[in-house]
Amino acid sequence: MSHRILIVEDQADIRKLIRMTLEFGDFEIQEAVDGESGLAAAANFKPTVMLLDVMMPGQLDGYQVCQRIKQDPDLRHIQVVLLTARGQVSDIEAGQRAGANAYLVKPFSPLELIDRVEALVAEHTAS
Amino acid sequence: MNDAFRMLFDEVKSGVVWAQRDGVVRYANKAAVQLTPCLLGQPLLDPVAARALQDVGSNLLQMPYRFEMRSPEGLADVVRAVVLPAPVGKDLMLVLENASEVTWYRQALKNLVAYMEVEMVEPLGRLGDAVRAIKADPKAALETAGVQTLAEQAQALSKKMHAMETLVQAFGSDDMVRDERILMADLLQETLGACAPLLTQRHVTVKGNGLKQDLAVYGSATWLRRALMEFLAQAVLAAPRGATIELTLEGLGTRVRVRAVNKGIFLSGLDRRRAETPFGAGDKAGQGTPRIGLALARAVVERHGGVVRIDDTHDSVDFVLEMPAGAPAEQAPQLAVEQAQRYALDMARLLARQSPQRGKNTA
Numbered sequence: 009m010s011h012r013i014l015i016v017e018d019q020a021d022i023r024k025l026i027r028m029t030l031e032f033g034d035f036e037i038q039e040a041v042d043g044e045s046g047l048a049a050a051a052n053f054k055p056t057v058m059l060l061d062v063m064m065p066g067q068l069d070g071y072q073v074c075q076r077i078k079q080d081p082d083l084r085h086i087q088v089v090l091l092t093a094r095g096q097v098s099d100i101e102a103g104q105r106a107g108a109n110a111y112l113v114k115p116f117s118p119l120e121l122i123d124r125v126e127a128l129v130a131e132h133t134a135s
Numbered sequence: 136m137n138d139a140f141r142m143l144f145d146e147v148k149s150g151v152v153w154a155q156r157d158g159v160v161r162y163a164n165k166a167a168v169q170l171t172p173c174l175l176g177q178p179l180l181d182p183v184a185a186r187a188l189q190d191v192g193s194n195l196l197q198m199p200y201r202f203e204m205r206s207p208e209g210l211a212d213v214v215r216a217v218v219l220p221a222p223v224g225k226d227l228m229l230v231l232e233n234a235s236e237v238t239w240y241r242q243a244l245k246n247l248v249a250y251m252e253v254e255m256v257e258p259l260g261r262l263g264d265a266v267r268a269i270k271a272d273p274k275a276a277l278e279t280a281g282v283q284t285l286a287e288q289a290q291a292l293s294k295k296m297h298a299m300e301t302l303v304q305a306f307g308s309d310d311m312v313r314d315e316r317i318l319m320a321d322l323l324q325e326t327l328g329a330c331a332p333l334l335t336q337r338h339v340t341v342k343g344n345g346l347k348q349d350l351a352v353y354g355s356a357t358w359l360r361r362a363l364m365e366f367l368a369q370a371v372l373a374a375p376r377g378a379t380i381e382l383t384l385e386g387l388g389t390r391v392r393v394r395a396v397n398k399g400i401f402l403s404g405l406d407r408r409r410a411e412t413p414f415g416a417g418d419k420a421g422q423g424t425p426r427i428g429l430a431l432a433r434a435v436v437e438r439h440g441g442v443v444r445i446d447d448t449h450d451s452v453d454f455v456l457e458m459p460a461g462a463p464a465e466q467a468p469q470l471a472v473e474q475a476q477r478y479a480l481d482m483a484r485l486l487a488r489q490s491p492q493r494g495k496n497t498a
Binding site: 029032064066093102 | 314316349350351353386388389391459460461462463464470471473474475476477478480481482484485488
């Protein structure tokens with residue numbers, strides 16, 4: 009059974025790169041372009057892992073989406089990986105406070121991305 | 136009146152009054168009501184304008200008839216008026232333009248010079264005289280001048296110079312915009328705290344609505360804090376003593392809006408320009424104000440992709456600040472290049488490592 013991955017990222021080029029990387033694995037992939045549609049997609053698609061950009065335009069950025077996912081009993085099992093261009097300690101701490109499971113700093117390597125996703129999927133399967 | 140005409144006249148910047156030949160008003164747009172008091176079904180209340188319409192309507196004067204009048208405020212603006220034939224029928228049309236407003240905005244530099252002359256030349260002169268006297272005979276000078284007075288004068292001047300410096304930074308700074316994440320609720324609470332002395336001084340109350348909403352913007356926390364401070368201060372200064380301001384924070388799709396509503400007040404043209412123009416310098420001594428007004432707020436917010444404006448509704452004056460919600464839509468081009476390079480570098484390793492089997496996907 010293939011696991012579901014939801015990509016929430018406003019930059020089309022980055023979404024494409026991530027999708028290209030994940031297509032090497034056995035995953036079912038869906039995309040969303042902003043926080044609001046990402047939250048709706050999470051509720052409908054119920055992904056195992058959510059790759060969530062932090063800095064997105066609109067009323068919900070990555071931190072806010074992550075918080076809402078983790079506060080929802082139906083969605084809190086989703087493993088959230090925050091993607092951001094900001095790798096300072098305070099940003100990583102903000103991600104932890106929002107409940108993120110992992111943090112990838114842009115520019116990230118496709119190797120790092122796929123390793124992180126596969127590790128989270130394995131963890132989810134084991135639990 | 137024809138709906139098309141009404142729609143057209145409601146949008147124009149000039150004041151437009153449609154009147155019968157006996158001077159009775161049939162229609163007036165919002166701009167006209169701000170420039171001269173008028174009621175539908177009655178002649179214009181301004182005697183100069185009413186006489187002009189009646190004389191033209193009685194064929195005593197030829198059209199187009201041009202004249203000047205004054206707006207009704209205490210410090211009146213000069214209003215240029217022209218009476219024309221209405222587009223249809225035998226009625227008259229009065230078109231009004233605020234000449235003082237046009238002059239004001241064209242003289243930004245003169246306003247700044249006027250501010251300096253009104254607010255700073257005299258205090259600078261007094262301070263200079265005091266310093267010269269201290270140099271000549273320190274003991275005697277300090278006993279007569281009063282150290283406290285000198286300190287207060289120096290402090291007041293320093294505050295004005297700091298305001299000017301801030302304004303120059305706001306208008307001249309290219310690196311004002313940052314990518315700091317700012318929660319609007321937190322920023323508004325800080326601003327309300329900072330404005331507390333002004334609120335107490337003017338006995339103005341702020342009633343909050345939606346102020347705890349989880350809405351984030353990205354930019355420079357330092358500059359946006361200052362912009363919001365100026366924005367709220369102007370709204371408080373425009374409110375009558377003892378008034379209540381409704382302060383609302385709302386998310387509207389891709390925008391975040393802060394609205395400070397003053398009900399039941401009329402903001403004259405001069406008050407509006409004072410709020411929007413740095414230092415609010417006027418034509419005479421004593422008309423200048425030390426605040427840098429909404430101009431700083433506007434400069435900062437516009438740099439962040441937003442707007443600051445004053446909206447007139449039929450029963451209130453609203454100070455409005457809008458900004459894009461969330462992060463900017465465009466990412467730094469350098470980051471895109473670095474990401475592509477990183478991918479190109481590692482993709483070969485990924486290809487070598489992964490099996491050729493591809494996963495299913497849905498778009």
